[in-house]
Amino acid sequence: MIPPFGHSSPDLQTLKKSKSTLVCKKTFSPGQAYFFVHHRAWLFVTSLFLVFLLIFVTDTPHIYNKSTRLQLFPAPHAEKCESGKVYVYNLPEMFNREFLNKCHELDPWHSRCNALSNNGFGPRATGLAGIVPENLAPAWYWTDMFAGEIIYHNRMLNYKCRTMEPESAAAFYVPFYAGIAVGKYLFTNSSAMERDWHCEMLTRWVQNQQYWKRSNGSDHFIMFGRATWDFRRTNDADWGSSFINKPFMQNITRLTIERSQWDPLDVSVPYPTGFHPRSDADIRQWLNFVRTRKRKSLFTFVGGKRSIKNDFRSLLLSYCYNESDSCRVVDCARTRCQDGTSAIIEAFLDSDFCLQPRGDAYTRRSQFDCMLAGSIPVFFWKRSVYDQYQWFFPSDPASFSVFIDRKDVRNGAISIRRVLESFSREDVRRIREKVFESIPKFLYANPSQGLEISTDAFDIAINGVLRRIKEQRGGRKSNTTKEANERETSWAQYQVDELTVKNLQMY
Numbered sequence: 001m002i003p004p005f006g007h008s009s010p011d012l013q014t015l016k017k018s019k020s021t022l023v024c025k026k027t028f029s030p031g032q033a034y035f036f037v038h039h040r041a042w043l044f045v046t047s048l049f050l051v052f053l054l055i056f057v058t059d060t061p062h063i064y065n066k067s068t069r070l071q072l073f074p075a076p077h078a079e080k081c082e083s084g085k086v087y088v089y090n091l092p093e094m095f096n097r098e099f100l101n102k103c104h105e106l107d108p109w110h111s112r113c114n115a116l117s118n119n120g121f122g123p124r125a126t127g128l129a130g131i132v133p134e135n136l137a138p139a140w141y142w143t144d145m146f147a148g149e150i151i152y153h154n155r156m157l158n159y160k161c162r163t164m165e166p167e168s169a170a171a172f173y174v175p176f177y178a179g180i181a182v183g184k185y186l187f188t189n190s191s192a193m194e195r196d197w198h199c200e201m202l203t204r205w206v207q208n209q210q211y212w213k214r215s216n217g218s219d220h221f222i223m224f225g226r227a228t229w230d231f232r233r234t235n236d237a238d239w240g241s242s243f244i245n246k247p248f249m250q251n252i253t254r255l256t257i258e259r260s261q262w263d264p265l266d267v268s269v270p271y272p273t274g275f276h277p278r279s280d281a282d283i284r285q286w287l288n289f290v291r292t293r294k295r296k297s298l299f300t301f302v303g304g305k306r307s308i309k310n311d312f313r314s315l316l317l318s319y320c321y322n323e324s325d326s327c328r329v330v331d332c333a334r335t336r337c338q339d340g341t342s343a344i345i346e347a348f349l350d351s352d353f354c355l356q357p358r359g360d361a362y363t364r365r366s367q368f369d370c371m372l373a374g375s376i377p378v379f380f381w382k383r384s385v386y387d388q389y390q391w392f393f394p395s396d397p398a399s400f401s402v403f404i405d406r407k408d409v410r411n412g413a414i415s416i417r418r419v420l421e422s423f424s425r426e427d428v429r430r431i432r433e434k435v436f437e438s439i440p441k442f443l444y445a446n447p448s449q450g451l452e453i454s455t456d457a458f459d460i461a462i463n464g465v466l467r468r469i470k471e472q473r474g475g476r477k478s479n480t481t482k483e484a485n486e487r488e489t490s491w492a493q494y495q496v497d498e499l500t501v502k503n504l505q506m507y
């Protein structure tokens with residue numbers, strides 16, 4: 001069973017808000033101007049009392065609940081919504097919650113109920129004793145890497161800059177779980193129509209909304225929990241859904257865990273990791289923990305081989321086994337890696353560097369798992385990091401990561417070990433500081449309202465979208481070109497070949 005959605009009911013909050021507005025309006029009505037002038041001090045005290053009474057009476061059952069208190073007395077910065085507020089469409093349940101209610105049907109082989117529980121964080125992590133500090137263990141979950149749609153939706157319902165009045169919104173969020181909707185059909189022989197069905201229905205619904213018609217979607221945004229390539233099918237026989245190629249999507253900003261570098265409407269946001277800090281103190285403690293960690297291995301590789309020709313992971317795996325004095329292996333053919341395990345966390349915590357070949361897409365969740373543990377990522381494809389996550393990582397990838405051309409590794413021109421050994425302790429320390437700088441920015445915090453001080457990945461993503469929409473409001477045209485879509489077709493073809501491999505391992 002999925003627990004009730006959201007930590008607190010948004011409807012209840014709206015009700016409370018409108019109630020207090022009502023009280024204020026009544027107290028300060030113009031008909032009582034005389035009373036105002038002559039009894040201002042008395043009135044002030046009385047209204048203060050009334051407001052407190054209202055708050056305490058309506059909230060008595062929750063008064064000791066931290067999240068409720070946060071909402072009543074928001075941090076000073078929380079009130080500023082300089083780039084405007086977001087309106088969340090109240091979509092029919094078939095576009096979001098119904099997937100969670102039918103979570104056992106989302107994948108042809110397994111139930112996804114456990115993976116998508118806890119507002120998308122998944123089941124609580126186990127087996128972390130002695131690996132992470134004891135009091136931080138409850139902040140860890142085995143989070144599914146494609147759970148972003150649920151995590152963003154829950155946060156957005158509780159967002160400090162959410163508005164219930166569409167007239168006053170600067171941006172419109174469409175909480176459609178497009179990745180979860182198509183996930184079921186990706187690995188089976190399904191028709192193009194099946195893969196696009198929910199997208200078609202959603203398009204019809206949204207296009208009928210007056211605020212859509214006003215802008216043709218240019219102030220709308222959506223979050224994709226899967227990579228952009230899963231929504232860019234151009235031929236019926238290819239991989240994925242064709243959602244992004246539909247006319248409906250041509251003006252909508254999309255947050256996605258991997259963007260297309262040719263499409264400025266795509267914004268890449270971090271894959272969720274398993275660590276969801278409950279407070280700013282959790283982040284501070286974690287940073288302190290990884291900064292002072294004694295690391296025993298020079299580098300580590302976590303991955304499984306694929307049965308495809310020239311599989312680069314197989315090569316790294318073999319290399320790592322051969323270099324076992326300096327490389328630590330977590331072989332995903334032997335360890336279940338998909339949603340994270342204590343073995344992975346420990347391997348990254350114990351290594352200075354981690355090898356990050358491309359995954360099924362160019363990026364991998366593992367990049368974030370690695371950096372979270374304070375290990376320095378080593379990339380072999382520029383596209384794993386260049387043009388990705390620009391709002392979250394330092395602008396120069398060389399400042400926080402190492403790049404080694406895969407061709408040099410394949411033809412034996414370069415030894416990964418020698419390259420990594422060439423970094424002095426001082427270099428490693430300096431690069432690692434840059435990794436630490438990014439950690440708070442790519443985490444998804446536990447409280448639905450976010451943290452008090454840190455801006456996490458969600459805050460950064462939504463602030464960024466609001467800023468972009470504000471800048472674009474001059475009517476600048478979107479830059480999604482046909483040419484870009486054509487260049488991506490060859491990629492889509494490549495992916496079909498790789499992903500239709502039987503008994504595929506996702507990691």
Ligand SMILES: *[C@@H]1O[C@H](CO)[C@@H](O)[C@H](O)[C@H]1NC(C)=O
Pocket residue numbers: 189
């Ligand atoms: C997939 O389904 C189509 C039509 O239903 C069929 O023609 C095709 O042979 C199937 N392909 C595989 C690999 O089963």
Ligand SMILES: *[C@@H]1O[C@H](CO)[C@@H](O)[C@H](O)[C@H]1NC(C)=O
Pocket residue numbers: 213214215216
């Ligand atoms: C929205 O798109 C339609 C069809 O392309 C066009 O006729 C209409 O003028 C557009 N509206 C705005 C506000 O740009």
Ligand SMILES: *[C@@H]1O[C@H](CO)[C@@H](O)[C@H](O)[C@H]1NC(C)=O
Pocket residue numbers: 215216217218247248250251475
């Ligand atoms: C995108 O928005 C512009 C105006 O903002 C509009 O003219 C255009 O028709 C829209 N495109 C689509 C495909 O709706």
Ligand SMILES: *[C@@H]1O[C@H](CO)[C@@H](O)[C@H](O)[C@H]1NC(C)=O
Pocket residue numbers: 315316318319322
């Ligand atoms: C690992 O060692 C084996 C046996 O010496 C060798 O055949 C293989 O090529 C090595 N792998 C790599 C990636 O160097």
Ligand SMILES: *[C@@H]1O[C@H](CO)[C@@H](O)[C@H](O)[C@H]1NC(C)=O
Pocket residue numbers: 478479
């Ligand atoms: C769209 O982007 C491409 C590549 O970034 C650029 O060359 C082109 O001028 C842009 N077009 C518009 C209309 O902004």
